[in-house]
Structures are given as C-alpha cells and as structure tokens.
Amino acid sequence: MCNFAKDLYFMKNENKIVELLTDLLIKQDEIVGAINGVQSNVKKLNQEQTKTNLALGELRLSVMRLADEMGMAQEHEKRIDKLEHKVFGKG
DSSP: OOHHHHHHHHHHHHHHHHHHHHHHHHHHHHHHHHHHHHHHHHHHHHHHHHHHHHHHHHHHHHHHHHHHHHHHHHHHHHHHHHHHHHHHOOO
16 A cells, blocks of 8 residues: 555544544533533532421321320320219210
8 A cells, every 4th residue: 555545544543543532522412411401400409409308307207296296185184084983984
C-alpha cells in the first residue's frame, strides 16, 4: 500500500473516531441532564419525606394522648359503676 493510500485509510479511521467521540459527548450530555433531573426529584422527595415524618410524629402523639384519655374514661366508668352499685344497689 502506498503512503497516500495509508494516509487516506488512517484519515478515514480518525474521522470515524472523531464522529464516535462526538456521539459519546452528546450522549454524555443527555445522561448528565437525566441525572440532574433525578437529583432534583430525589431532593423534592426528601423534603416531602421530612414533612411526612413530622406529620407522623404529630399523629403518633395524638394517638398516645387519645389512648390516655380513653384509659381515663374507662377508669371513670369503673368508678361510676362502683358508686352506682353502692348507692343504687344495682346488681
């Protein structure tokens, strides 16, 4: 193969390499954009999760208070029953 033919062959290969690198850079930019979108979504989800955790904490506290109130109501019911038995002789 003469030098000119070799040079043409290598130039074609170099052009292919440049084209492939260009395509890779374009895809890389697309991937970076997608990753940025995912990161933004994850940040929003973390913020929502924080709000949800706070709401769950408040709900848990409310349920515990309600349970305490129900326990007190049951105690009052028992006391009332005892008083009714003594006062009215129910039986």
